[in-house]
Amino acid sequence: MNSNDNELIGFIRAEWDRSVPAEVEVAAKEISARYGNCVTGVIFYGSCLRTGEIEDKILDFYVIVDSYKNAYEKRWLAAANKLIPPNVFYHETDVDGMMVRVKYAVLSMDDLKYRVSAGCLNVSVWARFCQPCLLLNARDDLAFAEINEYIATAVKTMLGNLLDLKPRTVQSRELWVEAFEATYAAELRSERGGKGLEIYLLDQERYDRLTPIALEALGVSTEVAPLQKQPERQFKPAFKWMMRRWNGKWVSFLRLVKASMTFDGGIDYLAWKIRRHSGVEIEIKDWMRKWPIIAGASLFWSLRKKGAFK
Secondary structure, eight states, X not given: OOGGGHHHHHHHHHHTOSOOOHHHHHHHHHHHHHHGGGEEEEEEESHHHHHOOOTTSEEEEEEEESOHHHHOSSHHHHHHHHXXXXXXXXXXXXXXXXXXXXXXXXXXXXXXXXXXXXXXXXOHHXXXXXXXXXXXXOSSHHHHHHHHHHHHHHHHHHHHHHHHHOTTOOSHHHHHHHHHHHHHTTSXXXXXXXXXXXXXXXXXXXXXXXXXXXXXXXXOOSSSOOOOOOHHHHXXXXXXXXXXXXXXXXXXXXXXXXXXXXXXXXXXHHHHHHHHHHOOOOOOOHHHHHSHHHHHHHHHHHHHHHTSOO
């Protein structure tokens, strides 16, 4: 980070200066308690943050820990989290008569730092945290400032990687829609096309205010578009985005398989999510719940043929 990043860091910090529903606070505290003193912060993100709707929804959190070794009693969970981060879990809690459902991922500070950086090939973390999020339960001021900086880095990485591919794209709408479409194409997604525009329009004012701040941090002028790079220089970023797509789809598949071991009711949740976003119906049989890894592998290709994944 340099002096040009201060406004971007401040923008993220200002977004975090807001209250959240009591149900979100309770869920975040209960999840934090599972990991004790190794928690450095809990990041709330996703559709429930954007809409404020909680009932009959699933809250999305990232639990940031200082190390996987300290986070788990079972060594295999720590090893799985380090090998293919993050681990994903499910939690339910009753808050004043409302059943609050939570999906949360566990990520270390070191992995957060790396996975928002421009050097990370996989898109999932930096593409997620360039979108609105909220830091809860920060351990101290140092942890707050560190995570604040990492989230600001995610914004720079998202736009910087798109500008490498399309250097003259500096208008807010085109920039963000192109970036979201490119990152969605680099993961296994059940959503139909046009998701990039949908995400941008959900928070258009926010992205339009953020764009000039982020471009300034990247050293890109919004008034004078960068000169078009020579064709031979376009090969490297195009190849890198091809590698991101290859990497992202396989890593997404491996995460789904791993989640089936850690996420209680995981295969039912995945079927619900795929049906919700793609309309593809999946019949979950008892043997699939008993052997979720085998079930996940057998379902993968048939679901892809039906258009559940892209």
